[in-house]
Amino acid sequence: MGEVIVVTSGKGGVGKTTTTANIGAGLATLGHKVVLLDADIGLRNLDVVLGLENRIVYDIVDVTQGNCRLRQAIIKDKRLEGLHLLPAAQTKDKTAVSPEQMQELCVELKKEFDYIIIDCPAGIEQGFKNAIAGAQKAIVVTTPEVSAVRDADRIIGLLEAAELRDSKLIINRLRVRMVKAGDMMSIDDIIEILAIDLLGVVPDDDQVVISTNKGEPVVLDEKSISGQAYRNISKRITGEEVPFIDLQSEGGFFKTLRRMIGLK
Amino acid sequence: MLFDENTILVQRTLRSGQSVSYDGNVVIMGDVNPGAEVIAAGDVIVIGSLRGVVHAGAGGDINAVVVAFKLVPTQLRIVDHITRAPDGAANTNSLKPEIASLKNGVVTIEVFQPR
Numbered sequence: 001m002g003e004v005i006v007v008t009s010g011k012g013g014v015g016k017t018t019t020t021a022n023i024g025a026g027l028a029t030l031g032h033k034v035v036l037l038d039a040d041i042g043l044r045n046l047d048v049v050l051g052l053e054n055r056i057v058y059d060i061v062d063v064t065q066g067n068c069r070l071r072q073a074i075i076k077d078k079r080l081e082g083l084h085l086l087p088a089a090q091t092k093d094k095t096a097v098s099p100e101q102m103q104e105l106c107v108e109l110k111k112e113f114d115y116i117i118i119d120c121p122a123g124i125e126q127g128f129k130n131a132i133a134g135a136q137k138a139i140v141v142t143t144p145e146v147s148a149v150r151d152a153d154r155i156i157g158l159l160e161a162a163e164l165r166d167s168k169l170i171i172n173r174l175r176v177r178m179v180k181a182g183d184m185m186s187i188d189d190i191i192e193i194l195a196i197d198l199l200g201v202v203p204d205d206d207q208v209v210i211s212t213n214k215g216e217p218v219v220l221d222e223k224s225i226s227g228q229a230y231r232n233i234s235k236r237i238t239g240e241e242v243p244f245i246d247l248q249s250e251g252g253f254f255k256t257l258r259r260m261i262g263l264k
Numbered sequence: 265m266l267f268d269e270n271t272i273l274v275q276r277t278l279r280s281g282q283s284v285s286y287d288g289n290v291v292i293m294g295d296v297n298p299g300a301e302v303i304a305a306g307d308v309i310v311i312g313s314l315r316g317v318v319h320a321g322a323g324g325d326i327n328a329v330v331v332a333f334k335l336v337p338t339q340l341r342i343v344d345h346i347t348r349a350p351d352g353a354a355n356t357n358s359l360k361p362e363i364a365s366l367k368n369g370v371v372t373i374e375v376f377q378p379r
Contacts, residue, residue: 150280150298150299151280153279153280153297153298153299154279154280154281154299156279157278157279157280157281157282158281160279192313193295193297193298193315195277195295
């Protein structure tokens with residue numbers, strides 16, 4: 001039986017879709033059978049980030065309305081054996097799917113996949129309710145900004161109200177130098193307010209933008225530090241204990257990088 | 265100061281968007297995060313950090329107080345007196361619980377002294 005995990009944030013633009021794509025690719029690299037479900041109907045991007053846009057024939061609304069079988073709508077990734085995508089519809093809106101239909105869909109997908117990762121739309125309305133309806137676990141993504149943390153807090157409250165407890169936190173786009181200068185919220189500042197378990201910290205990295213635009217998850221880039229962060233997050237999701245990358249040590253980025261590749 | 269026995273106990277953290285409103289005293293075992301609000305006819309006691317909006321004595325009780333382990337509210341109201349931290353003020357990190365009360369018509373914040 002697979003596990004259904006929703007990736008959510010409340011605020012838009014903090015990196016839900018990028019996180020979903022990278023966690024999915026990371027888990028597939030580890031040998032798991034993964035399907036990514038884009039719940040952002042009407043504003044789909046997950047297919048673009050994965051570079052699979054031109055392969056879409058059917059989408060999630062076609063499945064729930066019975067225009068096709070579930071199997072027909074699922075797209076296999078072009079690089080990774082275990083990675084699959086169930087794309088959102090672009091010409092419909094959030095009301096095209098109901099929470100009950102999402103639950104049924106998740107039950108079906110659980111039979112075949114180890115992990116079902118749902119990319120939740122921004123906001124707290126219908127789209128959010130649909131996305132969390134079938135989920136067993138939640139990952140909350142935030143950036144080190146007061147507005148994003150505030151929305152993450154709201155989302156955690158709503159998840160708890162929907163009986164989704166023990167959400168895990170990913171802090172995205174941390175800029176170590178700014179934190180050190182006291183110009184950005186630190187990991188501790190964020191944890192103090194949100195008070196949930198930290199799943200990982202992804203440093204701000206130009207490479208993410210580059211690979212997103214190319215349609216290639218950065219997690220597949222062995223050299224990038226953000227890719228390493230996503231690989232660690234993927235391992236933690238499978239239950240493996242992985243130490244956190246020491247982003248805030250003296251000596252900064254290059255020392256961290258050298259330690260990562262084993263030069264100490 | 266407890267003006268009667270009418271008190272509710274909230275055994276969780278109030279997150280942004282959540283609110284507790286009660287016709288009596290409110291005790292919260294957890295934090296009150298920014299964006300959350302607590303409104304009470306009587307006293308408000310927070311066994312944690314109070315960072316949101318709090319209104320004590322909402323029914324007109326001028327003896328109402330607010331006590332928190334860490335008292336750093338977005339806005340603090342007692343009866344019809346509304347206060348907030350001065351703009352640009354550094355986050356005073358008092359390690360002791362603090363109490364806010366009305367004294368001579370002014371909201372006053374002091375270190376909490378058990379009596």
